[in-house]
Amino acid sequence: MLLLNSSDFTQGKMDQSMSCDADMVKPLPKDLSHHYSDVTLARKPNSLKLLYRFFTIPGIGNLAGGLPNAQFFPFDTLEAQSARPQRWTPTPNRPGGDDALSSAMASVKVPSDGSKTAFHVVVPHDADTPDLTQKIDLATALQYGQASGYPPLVSYIRQFTRECLHPNVPYRGGAEVALTVGSTDGFSKVLDVFTNIWVEEKNDIRERPALLVDIFTYPSAMNQALPRGVQICPVEMDDDGMAPYGPGGLEDVLANWDDAKGKRPHLLYTVSMGHNPTSAVLSLERRKDLYEICSKYDVIIVEDDPYWYLQFPSAEIEEAKSRNMPLPMFKAANTLPKKSGYPFLDSLVPSFLNIDVDGRVVRLDTFSKTVAPGCRLGWVTATPEICLRIIRVSETGTSQPSGFVQAMIAENIMGPQPEAVAAFMSRSRKDQATFAGWKTEGWVRWLAGLRGEYERRMNEMCNLLEENAYQLKQSTPVRDADSDWGVITKTKLYDFKWPRGGMFLWVKVHFEKHPLFGATGTEGNIINGPALSKALMVFLTHKPHLVLASPGMMFSASPEIAARQGWSFFRLCFAAETDEMNRDCSVRFGHGVQKFWRVKEIEELEALLEEAGTFEAEEAEVLTSMGC
Amino acid sequence: MLLLNSSDFTQGKMDQSMSCDADMVKPLPKDLSHHYSDVTLARKPNSLKLLYRFFTIPGIGNLAGGLPNAQFFPFDTLEAQSARPQRWTPTPNRPGGDDALSSAMASVKVPSDGSKTAFHVVVPHDADTPDLTQKIDLATALQYGQASGYPPLVSYIRQFTRECLHPNVPYRGGAEVALTVGSTDGFSKVLDVFTNIWVEEKNDIRERPALLVDIFTYPSAMNQALPRGVQICPVEMDDDGMAPYGPGGLEDVLANWDDAKGKRPHLLYTVSMGHNPTSAVLSLERRKDLYEICSKYDVIIVEDDPYWYLQFPSAEIEEAKSRNMPLPMFKAANTLPKKSGYPFLDSLVPSFLNIDVDGRVVRLDTFSKTVAPGCRLGWVTATPEICLRIIRVSETGTSQPSGFVQAMIAENIMGPQPEAVAAFMSRSRKDQATFAGWKTEGWVRWLAGLRGEYERRMNEMCNLLEENAYQLKQSTPVRDADSDWGVITKTKLYDFKWPRGGMFLWVKVHFEKHPLFGATGTEGNIINGPALSKALMVFLTHKPHLVLASPGMMFSASPEIAARQGWSFFRLCFAAETDEMNRDCSVRFGHGVQKFWRVKEIEELEALLEEAGTFEAEEAEVLTSMGC
Known part of the structure; x- marks a missing residue:
């Protein structure tokens, strides 16, 4: 090791x-x-x-190994245009707090121009340094190596892990x-x-x-x-x-x-x-x-x-704001004694x-x-x-993992190799010396920028979902009542906690409040939650909703849990689609559920269930394989 | 699939x-x-x-997957300086035959200037084509994909395999x-x-x-x-x-x-x-x-x-030449009906x-x-x-394998993407349009060039080993004989077949002819083949020989085979070291064996065995794990 x-x-x-x-x-x-x-x-x-x-005897001619010759690798360099760490805008580590980033930035994104926020990374064929933990070149990265990994990368990861991520390991x-x-x-x-x-x-x-x-x-x-x-x-x-x-x-x-x-x-x-x-x-x-x-x-x-x-430290606050709840007190997530020194990581x-x-x-x-x-x-x-x-x-x-990715990531974070600069200089003087390597500071800044992007997307999706969470219904005016106007009833169709982390929003849909819940189907069967859940999933993929949500059944750890609770949940990912689609789909999901509550004909529901049939058969195969 | x-x-x-x-x-x-x-x-x-x-419903917003957003990958391009397929010189498919390459080329290498034989490869962030088997870009290559592999690469490999490598599959x-x-x-x-x-x-x-x-x-x-x-x-x-x-x-x-x-x-x-x-x-x-x-x-x-x-079609002929044996008749290696159309592959x-x-x-x-x-x-x-x-x-x-290598190899062989040319043009007009992609023709040419390089190395090593395979010994002149001169005896110290393929030369050393074979050690033990073999391996790593050879024990499929035959073999790799070292080490190996035959003191041999001791202990651990 x-x-x-x-x-x-x-x-x-x-x-x-x-x-x-x-x-x-x-x-x-x-x-x-x-x-x-x-x-x-x-x-x-x-x-x-x-x-x-x-192998380490000085001057030894190694005819024992079974290596091809690095001279015959077709790649003379590996290169990339890579983002500067500042490309994306972070969110505050302590929303509403007095840290360097203002709370307002939680929802404001600074537009960035990709071309201005890139530099050129070059991994040369040969780097001269004898220090294997600093030697980033193709002659070593693309050669056979030990399963423990490429020395420069594994040494970096090891120290980042030990000193920055987990400085408190007690053993x-x-x-x-x-x-x-x-x-x-x-x-x-x-x-x-x-x-x-x-x-x-x-x-x-x-x-x-x-x-x-x-x-x-x-x-x-x-x-x-x-x-x-x-x-x-x-x-x-x-x-x-x-x-x-x-x-x-x-x-x-x-x-x-x-x-x-x-x-x-x-x-x-x-x-x-x-x-x-x-x-x-x-x-x-x-x-x-x-x-x-x-x-x-x-x-x-x-x-x-x-x-x-x-x-996402803003989730708790934004959730409370959007629901008119009292704002929570800020609590530090990490109260352990040793810190990394990087405020983002330590938060x-x-x-x-x-x-x-x-x-x-x-x-x-x-x-x-x-x-x-x-x-x-x-x-x-x-x-x-x-x-x-x-x-x-x-x-x-x-x-070990592919040398292509190990070398590129090592060079991107730890670079540049002097040899890389020289190799690139001979081709494109303009861009020479523009790359200093991210170093740990840049790597942490990159992560904070990504957190910012995903945190804003999360907040956007949640805000838009809140807008359609209730069905407002005016009851039919009753003659002889005090007023011509009916009472407005407010039914909560779905519920969710604003995500404190990750890429997913976990929505619980209140199918038990659906007009057809408990109704009798054309074959005498009772319409239950699982049936309504399947129908909704298919309904949402139809125009104009066109949203695909992951059914909670798929994440249930047993068929019992799928049957008991899984059907009431959907998982929505706010990471994969474009910003615009993320917003659109959040609205389309909400509207789709609202519209699904207006499905009142048993035949319409059964058509959806029929469409879900194939899916169900495939699902059964997966579920039976659990066998527990 | x-x-x-x-x-x-x-x-x-x-x-x-x-x-x-x-x-x-x-x-x-x-x-x-x-x-x-x-x-x-x-x-x-x-x-x-x-x-x-x-997923394939037009316009569907996919909130179901768990993918990060490709916009947030830090790499805007992946690039490389890559060899032109012509960089290395092939050897004839039919040595002595009348194919395009003359037989003489089997031993002559055309020197190549690396810088003149490279082009620039660019994988863009986004390629527009809807054809997934042609779409080589980072938005797909660096995203999650199916375990079957990256569509452009897997489709290329599949067809190369089916049509070029194995056109005769009978099922x-x-x-x-x-x-x-x-x-x-x-x-x-x-x-x-x-x-x-x-x-x-x-x-x-x-x-x-x-x-x-x-x-x-x-x-x-x-x-x-x-x-x-x-x-x-x-x-x-x-x-x-x-x-x-x-x-x-x-x-x-x-x-x-x-x-x-x-x-x-x-x-x-x-x-x-x-x-x-x-x-x-x-x-x-x-x-x-x-x-x-x-x-x-x-x-x-x-x-x-x-x-x-x-x-290596030249091995049989060169072997015969160097040993003054009759030259063999050429026999086609592949007599199956369907051909790829590429003479190198079909040979x-x-x-x-x-x-x-x-x-x-x-x-x-x-x-x-x-x-x-x-x-x-x-x-x-x-x-x-x-x-x-x-x-x-x-x-x-x-x-699936790393997208970094899948994309680079796909682009190198199948490229270029129009988007890649455009992306690169904006930076370096000089090199634009110099890259046309290897295509299958270039890929096969690259392989033929590598075969040429390794075949020449193989022939060089074999020729140099032949020179030291015999010990020439003049016996002490015997008085009263017809002449003052002793008889010159020729002892074959080692034997090998010139490799018909691969990267290795498998040498059998005739330890039974060593002066100390069967001698009695200081503790009454009989010096046997395995002991001499271990001693030689260590002896060769000493100055001035400085050659490391893989002992045949390591490749023996059972402890019995190791004990019966394994010890008499060494595997030499002619691929890994530089051309110069490859030649030097071939000579050093031969001289080393010659010199080892002059080890006549039991103490000198036992010192080598002691040095091999650690190695032996480690070896025992590996061999006992075979347990068959």
């Missing part, structure tokens, strides 16, 4: 009080190897590593990182390390592994676990995320576990910052409660946080890693939402021992 | 006689699903796919492709699809899966299979690759299988073109024999061929796919040796059904 001294990390602003001595009094992480899968225990180091110690030596090809790959490797495959016809039920998830969860995670025979164990959640206590909460599930149903779960999966699909952000207090339970029952916490930097709720005394937290990070999904680049943060096990999985599978 | 019509493939030169009618009379591939693993059978399509049918509809993040990933996915995990303490021995490999094989493949409990079953090989018949040959192993040792193998792994480590190229005739046996015993053939285009020995009547061949390809290992990009070619199973593994793991 690559080890660096902290002087390599010139942008670090970490509190210097954590000296080596202070680290030595910290406890070591616990030995959690009893959770390893059979395959993990059987994995050995790569046999080619036997020769590594000879001795701190956390390590292992690169992945994105967080889907990361979770796949975590499952490989921590679960055995279980087959109903072949294995004892008491050996069946189990995965704790929120009752509404990211379906891909379930799709990864289910073919391995892993049992999905839903844990109740409220508006603030997974519930530690109460009926169906984490403690309840673990304390009352029935061994006849499978092994008590030792793995928990959650999206803890901008939860997918519910948008909840787990507070530090909630984290402490959940962690205590996991520690008591020896559960490993897998924290999958692609949206971590998308926390965010901290990861479980920062309270991980035992070393039982495995965090998944990705560049998918901070740069682009097409990177297929991410990393796991955990104890050095767990990271080593993840890297062994990479050695026999993905190897 | 992406389906294309052949008009998309403008460079195709395929024999047009394969009409649809001709395809319809071909047999369908066999159903091989009885070989699928439990996990493979349990995998379902991604649940998010349920919504795909709504109806032909082969499909599934992208991987390189062939290590490819084989990992193949193991996932075709083997259950087996644990000695838990599972019945009769359920143990097995993998047929050559007695000398690529160690990473074994490292991938072993932790899953897969039994490694070595098959004898000769100079021409895996042996179909004879003791220990494929038929023998399968016909005399003992079920008490595990399940009869249904999976075979081999590097069939430029075998790693032995450099053998399986002839079409040998392939037919092996295939017949696999068909009889229902074995799936995994053909891992990173070196496929590195076949190569064809893949097993071209005789795969049953659909039991799974071929692994990679860009690691044709572009660069850092691509982490490759593909599986197999029946559509098997490819679908591979793609399902990708869906819950790697997803």
Whole structure:
């Protein structure tokens, strides 16, 4: 594993009080190897590593490796036009507060001219520096490398992770990182390390592994676990995320576990910052409660946080304003002692890693939402021992992530290489020396800018949805009453919490108030919530609404939850569409629901259900595959 | 799965006689699903796919997906300076023949000036074409996509594979492709699809899966299979690759299988073109024999061929010349009816796919040796059904390969996009319109150029090794003899076949002729071949030799083979080092062996063995993990 001294990390602003001595009094992480899968225990180091110690003999001619010659790579450079970090406008870390950015900026976007906010990045074929953590060139980035990752990039990520993201890791030596090809790959490797495959016809039920998830969860995670025979164990959640206590909460599930149903779960999966699909952000207090339970029952916490930097401090205030509620007091999300020194980062709720005394937290990070999904680049943060096990999985599978993306991102953040400037100078003097590399300051500024963009979109969507949340209805005037005018009734059609983070809005539709709820269909069936929900989804895709919303059924952790609650929810993403479409669709969704409440003929509803039929059949196939 | 019509493939030169009618009379591939693993059978399509049918409604506002906005990707372009396909000089397809390239070129390299042989490649942020198979831009390449791969690249690879590489696939509809993040990933996915995990303490021995490999094989493949409990079953090989018949040959192993040792193998792994480590190229005739046996015993053939285009027709002739043997007759490697129309491709020995009547061949390809290992990009070619199973593994793991490399390679081969030219024009008029894209013609020319470079290196190394293969020794003059001069004896120290393909030279060292072979060590032990082999490896890393060679032990498919034969071999790579080092090291290796033969003191040998000690201990750990 690559080890660096902290002087390599010139942008670090970490509190210097954590000296080596202070680290030595910290406890070591616990030995959690009893959770390893059979395959993990059987994995050995790569046999080619036997020769590594000879590679460093000065002047050695290495005929042992099986490498092609870097001279024959067709690319002489890799280059890009890349955004300056200032391209997008941030929102305040403390809305209404006195930080540098005024509260008004929460809703005002400074228009930017892309062409003026770009610079040219060049990765040269060869960089001369002998320091592998600074050497960004194609001869190394496009050659075979170790599964731990490209040294310049992995050294940067490691220090950013240790010093900026999680400066409070409580165990001795701190956390390590292992690169992945994105967080889907990361979770796949975590499952490989921590679960055995279980087959109903072949294995004892008491050996069946189990995965704790929120009752509404990211379906891909379930799709990864289910073919391995892993049992999905839903844990109740409220508006603030997974519930530690109460009926169906984490403690309840673990304390009352029935061994006849499978092994008590030792793995928990959650999206803890901008939860997918519910948008909840787990507070530090909630984290402490959940962690205590996991520690008591020896559960490993897998924290999958692609949206971590998308926390929206304005949501609570804007929600209150729009609903004429009293404005809430500002509460700092991070009250832990050590800070990164970057106000944006320090304003965010901290990861479980920062309270991980035992070393039982495995965090998944990705560049998918901070740069682009097409990177297929991410990393796991955990104890050095767990990271080593993840890297062994990479050695026999993905190897390291693509050198194309590793080199481009390393150069973009850490650049420029003197060789890159020289290579580019010879072609285009105009742009030479315009690129100084983002450095950590620029990287953090980029993230803050993206947060600003997505926070404004979130606020826009919520404001527009609020406008159509109620059905106003004038009852028919009653003769002989005091007035000719009927009473205006106000029916709440849907409800939502303004997202505190992430990319999604989780809308609960009150189908029980729909005129056809409980009506009798043409075949004598009773129209229920699930039927109305399916009908609405299809109805919304019709003109003039033309909006596709994700049905809550898809995120339900079991068929029971889908049947009990899932049908009443829709997930709306405020990230993917253009600004204009985002606004239009927010209005179209609201109008669509209003219009759906005017569907009063059973035949019209049944036509929609018929159209939904195909969808339902496909859905059944997915749901039955859950089998829990 | 992406389906294309052949008009998309403008460079195709395929024999047009394969009409649809001709395809319809071909047999369908066999159903091989009885070989699928439990996990493979349990995998379902991604649940998010349920919504795909709504995505295409015109004007639909998609709030259902969970995508970030492409506007917020920091990269406005991706660019590169890339080689023109003509940069490297090919060697003749038929040495001594009358093809366009003269035989003399087999050993003459035309020096090239890199700067004059480069052009500028630009991938724009947005390309306007609605044809997804032609749309190469960052808005799509860096966005989430389907695990089957980036449409422009996968459509290109698919047609190149079907029409140029394997035009003779005998089953109806032909082969499909599934992208991987390189062939290590490819084989990992193949193991996932075709083997259950087996644990000695838990599972019945009769359920143990097995993998047929050559007695000398690529160690990473074994490292991938072993932790899953897969039994490694070595098959004898000769100079021409895996042996179909004879003791220990494929038929023998399968016909005399003992079920008490595990399940009869249904999976075979081999590097069939430029075998790693032995450099053998399986002839079409040998392939037919092996295939017949696999068909009889229902074995799936995994053909891992990173070196496929590195076949060296000059090796046989140059070998004969250097040894004063009669020159061999030229024999065409590919006598199958359908051709690609590209003489270089048609001169190569064809893949097993071209005789795969049953659909039991799974071929692994990679860009690691044709572009660069850092691509982490490759593909599986197999029946559509098997490819679908591979793609399902990708869906819950790697997803698709990195968009950075997919876009760059697509643009480099298929480009340019009009939008790319426009974007680049605005910055650097000088280089505008210099890039026309390699197209298939350029891609094939690039491969032929690389083959030329590596073939020349191979010939150089072999020639230099020949010079030191013999020890010439003048015996002490014997008094009273007819002459004052002793007899000159010629001892062959090492032997090798000139590589017919790949990147490796497989040298057999005749340790049994070493002066200390059979001598008694200081602790009464007898000095044997394995001891001399270890000592030589270490000796060669000392000054002035300074050469590192891979010991044959590392490639031995079992501890028995390592003990019986492995120690007598070394693998030398003629690809990785510079031209100059390649020559120097070839001489240094020869001189080193010569010098090693002059080690006559047991103490000197034992000092080398002591130095090898650490290595041996590490090796033991790897070998015991094989446990078969």
